[in-house]
Amino acid sequence: MVGSVENGGEAVEILPDHFDPTAVVPEPLPKVVESDGELVNGKSNGDREIVLGRNVHTTCLEVTEPEANDDFTGDKDAFMASILARYRKTLLERTKHHLGYPYNLDFDYGALAQLQHFSINNLGDPFIESNYGVHSRQFEVGVLDWFARLWEIEKDEYWGYITNCGTEGNLHGILVGREVFPDGILYASRETHYSVFKAARMYRMECVKVDTLVSGEIDCADFKVKLLAHKDKPAIINVNIGTTVKGAVDDLDLVIQTLEESGFTHDRFYIHCDGALFGLMMPFVKRKAFGSSDFEVYEAPKVSFKKPIGSVSVSGHKFVGCPMPCGVQITRLEHINALSRDVEYLASRDATIMGSRNGHAPIFLWMEKLSPLVLEQRWEVRIVFVLCIISD
Template identity: 55%
Template sequence: MAKLSLEKRFAVVEPNDDESAVERLDYLTKIVTEFEEHLAERASHYLGYPSNQNCKHFVGLSQLLQFNINNCGDPFTEGDLGMHTKKFEVGVLDWFAKLWEIEKDEYLGYVTNGGTEGNLHGILLGRELLPNGVLYTSQESHYSLFKIARMYRMDCETISSLATGEMDYADLKRKLLIHKDRPAIINVIVGTTFKGALDDLDIVIETLEDCGFSQNQFYIHCDAAMFGFITPFLNQVPKYTFKKPIGSMSVSGHKFMGTPMPCGVQITRKSRVNSISQSIEYISSLDNTIAGSRNGHSSMFLWYGLNIKGLKGLQKDFEECLRNARYLRDCLKDAGISTMLNEMSNVVIFERPPDHEFVRHWQLQCLRKMAHIVIMPHVSIEMLDKFLHNLIKKRGIWYESGKVEPPCLAEDIGICNCACSLHAKG
């Protein structure tokens, strides 16, 4: 096959008539192998995004890629389509139902395409239950919440947050009282996107009650995309459980668990789903999900990962992540760099590097004057040491003239965590 120019290398090119199948396959294999090497290099510098890159054990499921697997419809109804993994999906759902303390005959749920779909489903259930409800969500919410409010044409109140990223409950109370004649649909964040903070479910429920909202006047969705696998091991924080008056909870599978494709789990009370369920004859199933066709491989990968790790394995991973996060925070502090780490979090915030190439190289997420690193199970001390060496060396270049100084982060992460020239002296 003729050599393609660089710009056409990743284009879809029709096979030539004079090209054999072996030649075509060899050419494609070469491109894929080179891309695999690129991904391996990128994974070794993957610090800012909340996905676990330890995925090698999932290669054991590669033989399933020869099948087109579709879990369309209700996970608890097999239907006439035989190419599905619904038995494995229900096994995953039962595991999460036990984790989040809801009885098997009281819940429904499904494996989603990711955290956004879990939020879409949870907020939809709240809106259908309380059509005139106002959506309340923190300014630290994942961007999907504000997109959902627009999609569903819901009135939305953005709640202020504290420097830690946790919801400002005084502001929640003020805004609840403004709309006390309308039901409340609350999004509680279990691990905020940028700071890894936990909204206190108990305080949210107490605030609703103090404002005069009975349980039939509010709906709570818990967005646990980040920390759904972590909070069961945190004795220092309130439990996120269906034993409390929540309506739904969702988690991402590709984040802490590290499935090699985006996916997630959504659990809700069975009584809540009736409002959106309808029977579809030609798939021989109920339609009670957001998606129609659903990725059957995701359920299999989640099932496989949970069976390999189990709760003890997940707890061991998190404890190591917590140690590594504290190591990174302490090293940044010792180097005189503004930094913050919430007490039981794996998300380390620090000053935003002024060099886009540096940000791109380490794949950092940035917001205003901040950047963050999410310590996932693939992030080793060795990787962090390489990052720290690179950062400290680059800072000597960025700020060597003294004309430009590191940013002040007092407003973003609190004066006590800011190491700028003004607050370091304080």
């Protein structure tokens, strides 16, 4: 019998022949539902519905209560070990054929295995230590300072934190904009990441979708028309530094110019830059990447707090390469007081979205930023863009 051990001369099955944790029961594909409830194929009744393409319950691993019998417990341990071994094999196979998601899998954090025995929690404000002593704030603030230099804002002028994902960075950036302008209107291109529209729903904000060009960039002509139609209210704008599908980068300078031409002074708009995809690539795109006129790469639009922007967020598990979802959010310190609140039992303040925060992620990012891979990544960016031009 496959997957069995001997127990007093009697074979005990620990892995059934038919067990396959990666199996997926074939099901007909459901109709595609857009976020506004309209069916792409078929008619709509206006109701929003949730559809599942794959029923994970058919392949889930049931959690059961442990047995008091010591012999059975040993068998259970062997069974669990076999499950994990097969799952690792599945991960290796799926990682080998991993397509469609822009993750950098070229990382090795074996040196950090020694820290996995600790419950590291950075709950509260990164800059104000709480009464929970097992934290990694010293690493977190070091990483934040690196990003502050990248985006050209002084240490005493910024506030930020390491988020659990790119979406949390967008939720926080839009929330800061809403707190600065409670009656502001959120503007975002139609190809903006869904998390921005999620933020609009969560915060009950009026949201105006702006048309895009063929490239996926925001259409500033349409943007201007919609700004003028709502000139009586402040503007909160999401600028994409790499859209999800097309990788389009909105022209930040043109967005600012459009706002100014529409009569919006700098104290009547707030710009959040969603750099989840390309936020860490654009700063390293330089003209003449190889010092040769044969390979000329035009400099990317620059994201900088020297421009009238309010916040920037990036993902840490995409281009950087991190085994766990995480991200970085940076905003202006002058804006954060609208969010920050004292938390008595923490003996700290908090202006984050989440409460408890992964204290391991800052260490992974800190180690990445100190490694020689940072220089390699800069060349990787330039090589990728040169190859894109050659392929055109």
